[in-house]
Amino acid sequence: MSRRVVVTGLGAVTPLGNSVNDTWAGIRAGKCGIDRITLFDTTDFEVKIAAEVKNFDPSQHGIDRKDARKMARFTQFACAAAVEAIRDAGFDKETISKVNSGIMVGNGIGGFEILEASFKKYFEAGNTRIPPLSIPMLIMNEGPANISMMYGITGLSWTLATACSSGTDALGVALDLIRSGRLDVCVAGGTEASITGFGIGSFTVLQTLAASFNDDPCKASRPFDRDREGFTMGEGAGILILEELEHALARGATIYAEFTGYGASSDAYHITSPRLDGSGGAMAIERALKDAGIKPEDVQYYNAHGTSTPVNDPAETLMLKNAFGEHAYKMKVSSTKSMTGHCVGAAGAIEAIIGIKALNDNFYPPTINLENPDIEHGCDLDYVPNVGIEAPMDCFASGSLGFGGHNGVIVMRKYKK
Numbered sequence: 498m499s500r501r502v503v504v505t506g507l508g509a510v511t512p513l514g515n516s517v518n519d520t521w522a523g524i525r526a527g528k529c530g531i532d533r534i535t536l537f538d539t540t541d542f543e544v545k546i547a548a549e550v551k552n553f554d555p556s557q558h559g560i561d562r563k564d565a566r567k568m569a570r571f572t573q574f575a576c577a578a579a580v581e582a583i584r585d586a587g588f589d590k591e592t593i594s595k596v597n598s599g600i601m602v603g604n605g606i607g608g609f610e611i612l613e614a615s616f617k618k619y620f621e622a623g624n625t626r627i628p629p630l631s632i633p634m635l636i637m638n639e640g641p642a643n644i645s646m647m648y649g650i651t652g653l654s655w656t657l658a659t660a661c662s663s664g665t666d667a668l669g670v671a672l673d674l675i676r677s678g679r680l681d682v683c684v685a686g687g688t689e690a691s692i693t694g695f696g697i698g699s700f701t702v703l704q705t706l707a708a709s710f711n712d713d714p715c716k717a718s719r720p721f722d723r724d725r726e727g728f729t730m731g732e733g734a735g736i737l738i739l740e741e742l743e744h745a746l747a748r749g750a751t752i753y754a755e756f757t758g759y760g761a762s763s764d765a766y767h768i769t770s771p772r773l774d775g776s777g778g779a780m781a782i783e784r785a786l787k788d789a790g791i792k793p794e795d796v797q798y799y800n801a802h803g804t805s806t807p808v809n810d811p812a813e814t815l816m817l818k819n820a821f822g823e824h825a826y827k828m829k830v831s832s833t834k835s836m837t838g839h840c841v842g843a844a845g846a847i848e849a850i851i852g853i854k855a856l857n858d859n860f861y862p863p864t865i866n867l868e869n870p871d872i873e874h875g876c877d878l879d880y881v882p883n884v885g886i887e888a889p890m891d892c893f894a895s896g897s898l899g900f901g902g903h904n905g906v907i908v909m910r911k912y913k914k
Contacts, residue, residue, distance in 0.1 A: 499677075500676050502741060505745050506588070509734065512548035512837050515551075517585070517854070530836055546710060558581070559647075560647075568639070572640045574688045576644055578686065581736070596681055598650050600652070601657065601667045606691045606696070660841070664848075667686060667687055671685035686849075687842045689841040718834055720804065722866060722869055723869040728805050731839050757790070757908050758907065760905070761784065763904070771816075785907060788908070791910075800893065802898045803832020826878060829880075845897035848897075859889050861890070
């Protein structure tokens with residue numbers, strides 16, 4: 498019998514707040530974290546809005562100012578969320594470094610702002626003027642690497658990159674690492690910071706961003722709505738402390754949820770589009786349910802990938818119908834990206850935290866801006882439109898779908914002895 502895995506700590510930096518509690522308060526209130534971009538000059542850009550992390554000062558999150566100057570923004574977010582999660586779990590530097598612990602963080606893009614600044618120096622002043630720390634700051638592994646150095650964690654510290662599914666897949670890999678006995682504790686989640694000129698410009702020419710809402714940013718992300726036109730870029734980090742059950746009980750840890758299942762699949766279809774019939778993602782759901790040892794009807798809530806793009810939302814709805822059958826019409830489905838924007842590699846981890854808070858509060862988060870469900874294209878499920886719902890919840894699932902056809906799904910439920 499595989500070892501049981503529970504969640505004992507949570508940490509988040511998101512467009513809704515720089516802590517788990519502030520983020521969750523925003524979700525409960527149906528708050529929108531999307532606004533005009535402040536991180537760069539958007540004068541010549543078609544898209545001028547994004548879901549930025551606001552008022553972030555790494556020194557206020559346990560990160561030394563000198564160290565912070567050597568970190569890209571995505572690494573700062575990861576470290577800040579890890580500080581909150583580790584503290585929330587009742588660990589400190591001494592205790593977490595002495596147990597069988599490791600780190601597993603998803604990231605889709607890396608340090609875009611470092612890449613841009615370094616290229617600018619290279620093209621304007623030549624190769625000898627490239628900032629010396631360009632490579633150590635921009636590469637994706639620096640998130641978990643810096644967490645390991647902050648806490649003296651000498652177990653594995655890995656980065657997983659599966660585009661928008663990175664955070665979810667990182668949690669799934671961490672689950673298997675603990676189940677197998679390789680780790681007893683894992684600092685796991687996702688991080689991203691790609692709101693830069695190159696990031697926004699690249700996704701704009703790919704025609705994936707909502708471009709008609711510069712004057713009304715909070716209406717831009719509208720999953721499953723008839724008038725959706727694209728996603729809105731977000732940023733941030735979500736970190737969870739995953740722990741083997743007996744290890745957690747032995748130290749008297751607070752248990753937020755039991756992590757019961759993970760499933761993954763590849764569409765093997767298209768570099769940016771999901772399979773339109775939802776079959777690829779459905780396989781990931783079915784595998785997650787099987788791994789959790791539950792039936793489709795045991796899931797009350799599904800936190801959808803829900804990007805607000807014309808292609809994703811109908812395909813994901815079909816995915817849910819394929820995997821859950823008639824139960825798809827009975828469970829509640831919502832996309833919290835309507836509030837946080839799409840945080841890319843951090844999205845799945847942030848949404849896992851939102852699911853855990855929903856589970857503990859018996860609260861179903863809303864999909865805001867859902868004014869006219871796109872029934873014509875099959876978006877006819879209960880997406881919890883505009884206002885959250887107070888109702889019992891025992892089990893939730895959360896799915897992420899990444900460019901390249903990467904699909905990841907997790908299942909968590911209330912801990913029961």
